[in-house]
């Protein structure tokens with residue numbers, strides 16, 4: 455497969471479903487690995503039994519040997535063993551063992567996440583750490599925000615995070631993570647450290663040393679730098695490597711790099727002031743049905759209009775939703791962005807009883823007509839999955855996505871929250887200082903445009919990285935053209 459083909463690339467870390475697959479793969483790998491080890495152990499056990507059986511008195515001198523073979527019983531035994539037993543032993547030693555397990559393991563490894571996936575996960579970890587301003591020492595011991603998890607990162611986990619921060623030029627965080635790694639290896643001498651750990655430590659030290667030499671003389675060629683680093687680190691002990699990494703990173707930390715948090719980050723951290731003048735009410739007016747079953751609405755913002763509907767989709771319907779999915783595609787962090795895959799999405803294009811019901815509900819909620827555009831998008835955001843601040847309307851780009859402009863721009867958006875997210879994953883409107891928790895069952899609706907259909911830039915919005923949970927959403931964009939004759943609310947005009 456083409457490594458640049460991001461659309462079709464096998465990609466696990468963007469959704470909880472993908473990660474569940476990996477967990478199963480890891481289990482299968484472990485089973486095969488341990489079976490393989492058992493089979494080899496059995497062979498070693500057998501070889502030792504044969505060795506014992508082959509033990510003969512040691513004849514040192516020629517005379518002793520001559521005397522031994524002059525006995526007919528000894529002579530017979532000798533010939534028989536060499537003729538009959540040896541080929542069998544030879545066969546046994548050469549017999550390929552554990553082929554089934556080896557093949558199974560090979561298949562699993564070839565389906566394993568590639569470095570692309572690994573890098574996306576590192577980025578996701580970084581995103582969670584920086585968006586919520588979490589400290590490495592807390593993350594390492596399983597403390598995420600105010601919640602303590604019964605899980606600790608390992609030496610290798612911390613080292614790999616430290617290395618990643620170094621690669622992206624975040625030297626302060628790199629050093630903090632490196633210190634966490636060292637803490638986990640506090641009593642670690644070279645012999646208690648395993649091979650894999652040593653290789654990673656040396657790899658990190660090599661990268662750090664290269665940068666250091668490069669900075670000291672930028673005229674050096676890569677080859678010269680490689681040679682210098684190789685000879686510098688050739689006989690380096692673990693202590694030396696640790697020392698080198700710590701002291702170089704310390705030098706590179708640039709303290710005036712503290713930028714103020716963005717509106718998105720503040721929203722994610724729950725730091726927007728509480729709004730007090732908003733109300734909750736029941737809507738029983740958009741159609742007759744609602745008089746029997748009024749909708750529980752919570753105003754989130756009056757201008758632009760944003761409203762949160764409570765208990766709009768049931769657990770049973772959420773199960774039904776998952777049943778609609780065949781294969782999900784990669785989802786990007788914003789329109790036209792091809793660099794980061796942050797979710798998995800699925801379009802229900804052919805109307806199903808499920809999508810019909812959801813469309814009907816949206817019509818009940820908003821008074822909008824949806825017959826002309828019945829498609830519905832489902833999305834699953836895994837841990838670290840997010841959405842950059844963006845607008846839902848296309849304005850000038852509309853021609854690219856809807857050539858004949860039959861539907862018109864996206865004047866309203868509605869998001870049903872359909873997954874368990876215990877931390878993170880809020881929908882944030884940075885300019886309005888609004889952050890909405892993605893509570894399962896609720897649905898968020900807002901207008902993106904004024905009534906004259908001109909875009910309302912205050913509707914800039916984003917999704918906070920999921921910290922804990924599997925964030926499912928049902929998304930519906932409400933287009934302008936079908937609504938021309940529907941007036942859901944009193945007219946709102948662009949204030950000049």
Ligand SMILES: O=C(O)CCC(=O)C(=O)O
Nearest residue numbers: 841846869881917927929
């Ligand atoms: O999932 C959300 O909360 C918002 C998603 C979104 O903004 C979008 O899909 O355009």
Ligand SMILES: [Fe+2]
Nearest residue numbers: 844845846915
């Ligand atoms: Fe959006």
